[in-house]
Amino acid sequence: MTAAKPTKKPTIADIAKLAAVSVATVSNALNGTGRMSARTRRRVEAAMAELGFVRDHGAAKLRTGRSKLIGVLVNDISNPFFGEFAAALEAALSARGFLPILANTGDDADRQRALLDEMLGHGVAGLVVSPTIGTQPEDFALVRDRGIPCVTCVREVEDAPFDFIGADDFSAARLGTRHLLDGGHAKIAFVGGLPGAATWHRRCDGFFSALREHGIEPDEDLIRPGPAMRAFGRTAARQLADMGHPVSAVLCFNDIVALGACIGFKEAGVLVGKDVAVVGFDNLPDSEAWTPPLTTVEVYPRSIGANAAARLLRRLDGDESHPEISRLAPRLIARQSSPPLSGA
Amino acid sequence: MTAAKPTKKPTIADIAKLAAVSVATVSNALNGTGRMSARTRRRVEAAMAELGFVRDHGAAKLRTGRSKLIGVLVNDISNPFFGEFAAALEAALSARGFLPILANTGDDADRQRALLDEMLGHGVAGLVVSPTIGTQPEDFALVRDRGIPCVTCVREVEDAPFDFIGADDFSAARLGTRHLLDGGHAKIAFVGGLPGAATWHRRCDGFFSALREHGIEPDEDLIRPGPAMRAFGRTAARQLADMGHPVSAVLCFNDIVALGACIGFKEAGVLVGKDVAVVGFDNLPDSEAWTPPLTTVEVYPRSIGANAAARLLRRLDGDESHPEISRLAPRLIARQSSPPLSGA
DNA sequence: ATAGGTTGATTAAACGATACATCAAGAGAC
């Protein structure tokens, strides 16, 4: 491969000249519109190949108003959950010729606002957003006003006129909690996750609901909200271990927090899977390989991504029906981290 | 938030009318170019706010030829390594006003070609690419010809006139291998990773180099290439465990493969951290929390992302110097998965 | 032979933002 000699990029006018046809004919060849003889089509295609033509989508979008760009906003791309989500979403969208452009909000509402603006400015045909904590409906005012199809995911934003695809967090938390209750646990903590995201509230409600169903009144002191990160899980576990009246089980906001909690308990000399039961959410690929293998509630990030893509594609195809809310049914995956309460 | 009523999007012409100025003035206000009184600037800004103006970057790009889009191609966004990489890259680029658009090649060379075309068509100002396996230099011909700044990462593509930022894979493999050799291991397998990616070859060379340095001739039968995935690590471990002359240590292509190997060995009744030593690459956030905690070679995905961004920004600022190859120094993180060979 | 159809290709007007060239008006110098 030899050194670069920056070439001016060829336009359809250059192709037209080389193929001795008009620009309109080139455009038609490009889009399969209009009518033309097979011979000229070949000539045009040969010319495009020779000059290394690549169509300027921006210019086309300017003229037609149509675009194949889809803006995707996630709040933490380094979290494997969103990695899986994004991979599935991308596969489904690009199969239909769309180009998802993925940006990371880092759970910063200001950055989310800026990115939404930026995406609109680039003329996206649609949006898929996992909203940041603290998202206000007005943050999406421009999207709404422009009538750009937008599917929200994972975290619901209340009163926004958009489709939503996510896990059924209420049921998921109930599943996890009931699993512990059925094992005889009564003093159960709920660790991690930030109020401000709908996900947390729904899981918290599910947690409460299951407890009350078993005649247990939730103990405010056992609700430990915090960033959904390993570090928080670890410190929370240590605090719980140091409490006067230790808990026998912990429901964690996600597997990452759960892993942190396992580390924290281990450091505190408490044996997970024996002295204490731990349950997470997400069924991260690694969770079954931990020691002990983690009980978790599978919430299907790939399905959420795939469904979000399908929903958005329907909207792009012109479906104008009322926004739909879908909560995918979760599944409990019981493993060794959450044994029944021992007789002791 | 009320229902949608798709508004036509306002252009600078609309702003100009409302503010009773010319389009040129609006454009100047937008870009801070030209001269204008503070009063008119305020009028223009008020008009933009009132109508909810958002600038059409595509149109601007068409006119100016300048763009703030950066194409980013990774080969597996669901791999946490690339998640970390992408997050760091994005942070650095967006701090300078660029918008990285991230796409996933899924390690498919055809898809990579298509995506490169697509990105060029969208007028990216620059590219950051972690090339797929089987990438040919000609796949980047258009990028080279157009003179678009392009930084390759993680895997080097030979004979391509681009900057490269990655780990020093040769040294990394030597580090990991020497650690095992120093522990007295002699029968060491190298598991996972596909020939076809430069990364694999360099690591393989580093592995060989360390062995030979200790007077050990590499045994072809102990080289077990395969997809860098958990499943492969697992099957490879089982095969190794079933061999007549079992290995005492395994160097894995990355932590994911290493985790798979741990599972495989466990299933085969071989105790990792006792009967067999396992070393990985990447230092995934979870690797220290596994049982036993994994010895790994840290290759700093965030640093690779940050350096790639810095390099690209320099190019965008006009640096035309010869392409540079940077290999970031790795670091061995010794944990319990790789004890010295026991006397037995 | 002429009217009407079909086929294959062309012309030119958009799309939204930018930037060069131009200009009006007021300030200051003589």
Place this chain on the structure above:
DNA sequence: GTCTCTTGATGTATCGTTTAATCAACCTAT
């Protein structure tokens, strides 16, 4: 009062593509 400078603002061509409106041949049927 004329001349030059500066400040603030405008008119308009342009980027690359699409597409509606035309048009030139040629074919076919009367």
